[in-house]
Amino acid sequence: MKGIVFTSFISxxxxxxxxxxxxxxxxxxxxxxxxxxxxxxxxxxxxLLHLILLSxxxxxxxxxxxxxxxxxxxxTTLTSSSPQYVKNKHSCFELFETINNVIHMEVKSIxxxxxxxxxxxxxxxxxxxxxxxxSHRCLGDVMYGVIEGAGNYFNEKLLIERNRLNKKGSEExxxxxxxx
Ligand code: HEM
Numbered sequence: 561m562k563g564i565v566f567t568s569f570i571s572x573x574x575x576x577x578x579x580x581x582x583x584x585x586x587x588x589x590x591x592x593x594x595x596x597x598x599x600x601x602x603x604x605x606x607x608l609l610h611l612i613l614l615s616x617x618x619x620x621x622x623x624x625x626x627x628x629x630x631x632x633x634x635x636t637t638l639t640s641s642s643p644q645y646v647k648n649k650h651s652c653f654e655l656f657e658t659i660n661n662v663i664h665m666e667v668k669s670i671x672x673x674x675x676x677x678x679x680x681x682x683x684x685x686x687x688x689x690x691x692x693x694x695s696h697r698c699l700g701d702v703m704y705g706v707i708e709g710a711g712n713y714f715n716e717k718l719l720i721e722r723n724r725l726n727k728k729g730s731e732e733x734x735x736x737x738x739x740x
Contacts, residue, residue: 564637569608569611569634570586572630573585573611577615588614589607589614592607623701624701625701628701628702628705630705631701631705632706632708632709638706650714651738652716652736653681653738655714656679656681656689657681657683659681659691660680677693677697678693679693679703692733693731693732693734696730698728700729704722716739717738
């Protein structure tokens, strides 16, 4: 997995919990990588899951809620590192319709070893759409937060509903309604 998701999680912890608490979580996690990832390096995503689990004790919220909060932060990291994808877009739906065929496709062509999630966008009306998420990493909670982050970015209030298509969560349909 590209290191940007991992390094973004570490900076999320630093921002939310401070440097000392983050350091103590990293030491407790005893990761093989010793956190020596760069934004363009690759890493084992199970280490991310381990850090989410450990940090939920410090946040005093469930791992699911840590993942969602992180997703929102990740959106900011991704758009700051690649502003060209949000430039000239006026709504989150305009961005969402480019995830599969533009954004993640370009990511894949630049870094062939990555496997970005498939996110199939389908517009139902001007204010409603579905995002069909498929990933072996089963990061639907992070996905939820990324959608929220996009709503905040475009100043759109979103109603997000999720429907898991299988037990492990490798496939989910998110229905998104823009309320205002
Ligand atoms: C704004 C520009 C974006 C860029 C540059 C970008 C790029 C990336 C990259 C590099 C990864 C890591 C892939 C890997 O490690 O194999 C990733 C993962 C991910 N992306 Fe995007 N992305 C963007 C927008 C979005 C949007 C708008 C969504 C959903 C609404 C999204 C959903 C996700 C999720 C959920 C992951 C986590 C990995 C997984 O679930 O398997 N991304 N993205």
